[in-house]
Amino acid sequence: MMKKFFTGICAIALLGSCIKSEPLNQECDIVSAYLEGEQYAALFYQPSQMRQDNIPSAGKDIVFSVKSMSLLPDRLPVFFTVTEGATINPPSGSEQNFKGGPVIYVVKSEDGAWERQYTVGFKESSLPTTLFGFEHVETVEGMNNNQYHAFYELDESGKRDDIWASGNPGAILIKTNSKATEQPTYSMENGYMGKGVCLNTQDAGALGHAFKKPIAAGNLFIGKFLMEKILVNPLKATQFGTPIAQVPTRVTGYYKYRPGDTYTNANMEPVPGRVDEASIYAVFYRNKDEKGQDVFLYGDDVLSSPYVVRKAQMAKVPPTNDWTPFEMFFEGGDADPEVLAEQGYNMTVVFSSSKDGATFEGAIGSRLCIDEVKVYFENMKKQ
Amino acid sequence: MKKVFSIIVACAFFAVPALAQKGELSGTLDVKARVGYSIGGTAPLGMPATIRSIDSFRLTPSLTAGVDATLSLGQGWGVLAGLYVENKGMKAEVTTKGYRMEVVKGDSRLSGLFTGHVQQDVTQWMLTIPVKATYAVSRTVSLKAGPYLSVLLSKNFSGIASDGYLRQGDPTGPRINMGNVEGEWATYDFSDDMRRLQLGIAAGVDWQVYRNFGLSADLNWGLTGIFPGSFKTVEQTLYPIYGTLGIFYRFF
Known part of the structure; x- marks a missing residue:
């Protein structure tokens, strides 16, 4: 009876407030x-x-x-x-x-x-190129007067290929009036040769903290960034890889790295004694399961999935203020030539200014610069 | 409870003829102390089409306590003024489709159209000064109506948007999925944007039941929205509309 009475009052309160047609x-x-x-x-x-x-x-x-x-x-x-x-x-x-x-x-x-x-x-x-110089940059206008850099390559015929992705579209989501060079991943004028790319770990701002994603590490990878997932399943926002009909053997390039001062965990609490590390790796994986369904690897399984055929990884990225060459070799199994001919493999190359940035751990201020990345393949013509 | 309410209303109407023959309560000052329990909501007049269903409407304890004095002016008429401490709150859960919302914290901001589940909390503590015309329909029953002014002492308008998705900016903007645990949903808080002063009208009835004790029923209808007109984030103007059931003690 009490409830009925309350409902009655509510009905008065919401007078004329019936649900309208959809x-x-x-x-x-x-x-x-x-x-x-x-x-x-x-x-x-x-x-x-x-x-x-x-x-x-x-x-x-x-x-x-x-x-x-x-x-x-x-x-x-x-x-x-x-x-x-x-x-x-x-x-x-x-x-x-x-x-x-x-x-x-x-x-x-x-x-x-x-x-x-x-x-x-x-x-x-096919890959547009095997040498990635990060010379091609588009300044994308986001909402709320934010800008960010998007990196692409040109193929032999001069056609644009948006092979690279970064978390930039997610980072600007909660910003206002920010420039492209203020984002986690941006184009730097003074690369090793021509322009380069700079990745830096940032404070994600008050809303980032509220969303329990307190830092935003700079990242750049071959694949797609899936904006939809950044709140609910951020590790699935980074979809790694593009189909390839060649077997990669090694990756070379140049880098500079400086870790930020204070390493913090996902709750933004300092972890004394811990120093941030950058990550540089590349993965070659099977892109079909037994039933012929597409397989993609994401932030949570790109290094651990059973579909990984071979991977190349920098065990350490020692801090350095000068452009320093790096080289890493793919290790693991061999590719099946038939599967390869059908582009049954994907390859990704991944850079991040904080190794565990995907789980929001790292040091604000960590900075990784990258340039002139070259991927080598089996049976590759001498260049 | 419903019975009591019916009786009050019935008395108010059937006592009118009786009063016509009496009407000699002039020149006195009635002072009443009251406590009451309010129920109602803070809602738009006319539900926007972007609200698809009201999934739950929980009443938060909303109390009112205060003192008022009625000066009789003769012929049953009088004028009432007083001071009440009131709390008006609600918790509502709704399902939305393309409902405009904005989350602001520090210098970061996320806004757009939300489709999903919204849980809304409103709490307002206020001091209210009523001024009412009263009319005694009998020795024990009097009707009252008039404006009130409320000064908010504390205010809260916050909520959670979950289990759905936001299109940032407009329906063509990036889609951001939202889940049902902290970190995956968006919380918003517009408490600071709420109006400090509220104006409204109230009407009700007092019924002196036993000796100096009585029962009262009032409807308080906000004429000003809880946000100033310049605040555009919440699309609709929301009005506080509350009913109060109370008891009073008459001193004189």
Whole structure:
């Protein structure tokens, strides 16, 4: 009876406050993109490369990797699934010409008020280069007047390849009015040769502390940064690797490193006596499981997964103020030539200013600079 | 409890004819001390479409205590003024779709449209000065209505957004998933942005039941939102609307 009475009063309090009919969706994302049919399967190393699911919400470029651009038909139908109720133009499944470059698609939300523009393109599935000089930098304008640097490479034909990813999009999430050089990963003018890249471990700010992610280590890796996961499962935000049809043998490059003063744990409590360390490693792993499903390695398993075939790791990154060469060799098993021919392996190269930055442990102020990274492969032509 | 309420309302109405024949309570000063229990909410007038369901509405203990004096002006009419200490609170859990929210802490800020679960806590301690016209419908029952001014002594408007996702900035911004444990959800606190003064109107009834003791029922309706108009983070203007059931002791 008491409860009924209270409900009555609440009803008065919320007078006219009945639940309104559901608003139309405002979101306008491409959720997945795919090709269908046997005739197109031949373009790809693997049928699974015909499909891209769970496209990152922050992504605006969708790229399919094919064996050869010369085999691409003049017109090709790409299908899409979009946010419920949203529409896409040109329509899903319509034949478009991708030979001349990426095609622009516009997705409009169900409520008609919002739209997003995507580019969809094709590229040859191979590393754009084997020598990474970090000369190509885009300054990305984020929200709240934040900027950050994104690193990319050009392939032989001069086409851009966004092979590198960093945690920068996550770091700017809770910042306002910050410059690209104030982010954990940024382009430095004075590299070993030309520009280089600088990674530094930062205080993640009051909100970072509130989210129990008190520090942001600078990182740079071959792969994708999945923004969606940074609060709920940050170790899964770093998706490592890109398909490759060669077997890596060693990685060389130049670095400078200086650890920050005070090492802190995930609760931001100082750990006396502990000195921060940088990490530099590369992993070559099988990208399919027994059932043929895609396998990706993330922050929590990239060094420990049973899918790892071989890895190269700097046991120590001794502090140094001058550009210092480093070299590390891949160790582990051999690749299966048949699997290799189908691009059944992924490779990643990873740099971080704090070794345990992924679990928010490290020293604020740790700084790792990197330049002229070269990856060597088996049967590689002399250069 | 419901019965009591019905009786009070019934008395208020049926006593009117009786009063017409009497009406000679003039020139006296009634002083009453009261305590009461308030229930209600701090809610928009008209629920926004971005709130999809109210999953729970918990009443936090909201108490009121104070003293007021009524001066009879004749013909049953009087004027009341007083001073109450009040607490108005609530806890609500709602499911949202594209609900605008912002988290600010120090110099860091995260804002956007949230789809998921929101748990909202509101607590306000205040000193309230009521000024009311009263009308005695009988020797034991009187009606009262008028404005009030509240000065907030402490204020809290905070909550948690969990089990869902935020689109940063607008619906095309990056999507950030939020979980259901600390560190994976977003907490917000707009306590400092709340208005210090609140203005409203109140109406109610006093019923002297036994000797100097009586029961009262009041409805307090905030006319000012709990946030100033310049505060845009919470999209809707939220009004404190509370009902109070109380007992009083009449001194004179």
